Amino acid sequence: xxxxxxxxxxxxxxxxxxxxxxxxxxxxxxxxxxxxxxxxxxxxxxxxxxxxxxxxxxxxxxxxxxxxxxxxxxxxxxxxxxxxxxxxxxxxxxxxxxxxxxxxxxxxxxxxxxxxxxxxxxxxxxxxxxxxxxxxxxxxxxxxxxxxxxxxxxxxxxxxxxxxxxxxxxxxxxxxxxxxxxxxxxxxxxxxxxxxxxxxxxxxxxxxxxxxxxxxxxxxxxxxxxxxxxxxxxxxxxxxxxxxxxxxxxxxxxxxxxxxxxxxxxxxxxxxxxxxxxxxxxxxxxxxxxxxxxxxxxxxxxxxxxxxxxxxxxxxxxxxxxxxxxxxxxxxxxxxxxxxxxxxxxxxxxxxxxxxxxxxxxxxxxxxxxxxxxxxxxxxxxxxxxxxxxxxxxxxxxxxxxxxxxxxxxxxxxxxxxxxxxxxxxxxxxxxxxxxxxxxxxxxxxxxxxxxxxxxxxxxxxxxxxxxxxxxxxxxxxxxxxxxxxxxxxxxxxxxxxxxxxxxxxxxxxxxxxxxxxxxxxxxxxxxxxxxxxxxxxxxxxxxxxxxxxxxxxxxxxxxxxxxxxxxxxxxxxx
Numbered sequence: 001x002x003x004x005x006x007x008x009x010x011x012x013x014x015x016x017x018x019x020x021x022x023x024x025x026x027x028x029x030x031x032x033x034x035x036x037x038x039x040x041x042x043x044x045x046x047x048x049x050x051x052x053x054x055x056x057x058x059x060x061x062x063x064x065x066x067x068x069x070x071x072x073x074x075x076x077x078x079x080x081x082x083x084x085x086x087x088x089x090x091x092x093x094x095x096x097x098x099x100x101x102x103x104x105x106x107x108x109x110x111x112x113x114x115x116x117x118x119x120x121x122x123x124x125x126x127x128x129x130x131x132x133x134x135x136x137x138x139x140x141x142x143x144x145x146x147x148x149x150x151x152x153x154x155x156x157x158x159x160x161x162x163x164x165x166x167x168x169x170x171x172x173x174x175x176x177x178x179x180x181x182x183x184x185x186x187x188x189x190x191x192x193x194x195x196x197x198x199x200x201x202x203x204x205x206x207x208x209x210x211x212x213x214x215x216x217x218x219x220x221x222x223x224x225x226x227x228x229x230x231x232x233x234x235x236x237x238x239x240x241x242x243x244x245x246x247x248x249x250x251x252x253x254x255x256x257x258x259x260x261x262x263x264x265x266x267x268x269x270x271x272x273x274x275x276x277x278x279x280x281x282x283x284x285x286x287x288x289x290x291x292x293x294x295x296x297x298x299x300x301x302x303x304x305x306x307x308x309x310x311x312x313x314x315x316x317x318x319x320x321x322x323x324x325x326x327x328x329x330x331x332x333x334x335x336x337x338x339x340x341x342x343x344x345x346x347x348x349x350x351x352x353x354x355x356x357x358x359x360x361x362x363x364x365x366x367x368x369x370x371x372x373x374x375x376x377x378x379x380x381x382x383x384x385x386x387x388x389x390x391x392x393x394x395x396x397x398x399x400x401x402x403x404x405x406x407x408x409x410x411x412x413x414x415x416x417x418x419x420x421x422x423x424x425x426x427x428x429x430x431x432x433x434x435x436x437x438x439x440x441x442x443x444x445x446x447x448x449x450x451x452x453x454x455x456x457x458x459x460x461x462x463x464x465x466x467x468x469x470x471x472x473x474x475x476x477x478x479x480x481x482x483x484x485x486x487x488x489x490x491x492x493x494x495x496x497x498x499x500x501x502x503x504x505x506x507x508x509x510x511x512x513x514x515x516x517x518x519x520x521x522x523x524x525x526x527x528x529x530x531x532x533x534x535x536x537x538x539x540x541x542x543x544x545x546x547x548x549x550x551x552x553x554x555x556x557x558x559x560x561x562x563x564x565x566x567x568x569x570x571x572x573x574x575x
Contacts, residue, residue: 040428042317043318059323075387079279083265090282090285124419139419141186148384150431177286204399234267235291242295263286267281328418334418392416
């Protein structure tokens with residue numbers, strides 16, 4: 001007997017496959033016509049299918065009912081997506097881009113990130129009641145890096161091609177790729193100080209001195225510098241090996257195209273095993289891998305990498321929509337919902353905009369104040385913030401006293417979960433809607449203004465005449481001149497307006513020419529036919545050439561866009 005197998009695996013495959021398939025059918029409409037980001041759409045889909053709504057996708061069941069396992073799955077999923085995204089971000093930058101633009105990047109990654117960290121921390125400290133400043137520094141560090149996944153929705157597509165200069169697109173990609181990995185020093189400075197000085201350093205020994213030593217040694221030395229060296233070495237070796245094998249025809253096209261993605265997986269796995277910064281290593285490896293621009297140019301028109309990228313983006317934001325603690329935004333003893341909303345607004349306005357605007361005159365890619373405001377506002381919070389959130393939760397779980405998580409660490413875990421998740425959701429929604437709302441706000445006043453001015457002052461709507469209408473106009477003009485009559489059809493009185501724009505007839509003719517025996521011209525003196533097969537009378541028109549202009553209120557000497565003169569035949573001779 002056939003039986004239904006409604007298992008979690010089957011439900012997840014059907015749900016995710018069905019959503020991505022349906023989204024693919026209207027993806028161009030949503031992304032290139034409505035300018036909606038795929039991150040926002042997949043986040044909403046994740047919420048719809050989650051236990052908060054339809055209950056098709058049950059993340060906690062997949063984690064064996066353990067919240068710690070669910071947190072680990074979300075952390076690893078975020079690492080995977082960031083690793084692939086950052087290798088691809090490094091690959092798409094031109095040769096030696098990080099070195100050539102080191103001054104601009106140094107400003108954005110040095111003082112820029114520092115001010116973003118401090119301003120975010122101050123806002124969190126001001127809005128969350130009874131929050132120690134060290135805890136605010138840890139939360140601010142999570143939302144400091146700009147997200148490369150959400151940045152891609154801004155610097156790619158039709159809107160970016162039309163409105164964002166290429167140099168500006170590249171500096172946004174480079175900054176979002178580099179500052180993801182450089183979030184570790186800001187985060188672990190606060191976490192080490194909390195561990196060794198918070199709550200009187202209960203359960204820990206060493207104090208602030210040990211915390212600063214670990215920050216310099218482990219965070220800067222082992223995590224940051226080692227990841228840079230490791231990424232550079234792996235990227236260079238991968239480039240040389242691929243060159244060697246491709247020159248000898250050892251590599252087929254499919255393996256060649258997927259090489260960057262498999263390189264990302266290798267780096268994420270090996271860096272994870274040694275405990276270094278796999279996110280930064282992936283970005284550095286991508287840059288070194290294309291330091292000669294060979295692989296980037298070879299895969300410039302390839303669609304495999306963007307396809308994998310899209311699948312990962314849709315999947316991770318669906319997962320975020322399903323695992324996000326939506327209920328805790330309202331029901332928590334940490335921060336009221338109205339303060340949380342106000343905090344989200346303040347973070348979006350003051351986390352990044354002031355510092356980028358203040359420095360923009362020293363960043364050569366930002367040439368105008370409007371561009372500075374754009375770059376400052378579009379520094380989204382997304383996958384990288386969730387990644388650092390779960391890095392923090394994992395670290396805080398290790399701060400124990402007698403085998404139990406210390407009270408201040410447990411409190412920070414709850415706070416960081418609520419605040420960082422909410423700020424990430426705010427950024428996904430606001431930045432996902434900013435472009436369509438901005439275009440709507442720009443076009444509505446213009447549309448209204450045009451409608452009002454047309455009713456009061458504009459000429460009548462422009463009309464492209466039919467060939468029959470054109471011939472009749474010239475017939476009436478010719479007869480009017482011969483009879484000496486005044487204002488007849490086809491003539492223009494001083495009070496009347498004439499269209500000032502030319503009419504173009506491409507690839508056709510006003511009246512089909514009919515050859516007569518013994519006639520050398522397309523339209524003979526005798527036997528000319530009219531529009532309906534009768535006698536053409538005293539008016540004949542030669543075929544209209546491509547690009548030739550016909551002015552409704554003029555007779556002869558008209559010059560089209562192609563520089564040819566419009567000639568009207570009257571009485572059998574050319575005038």
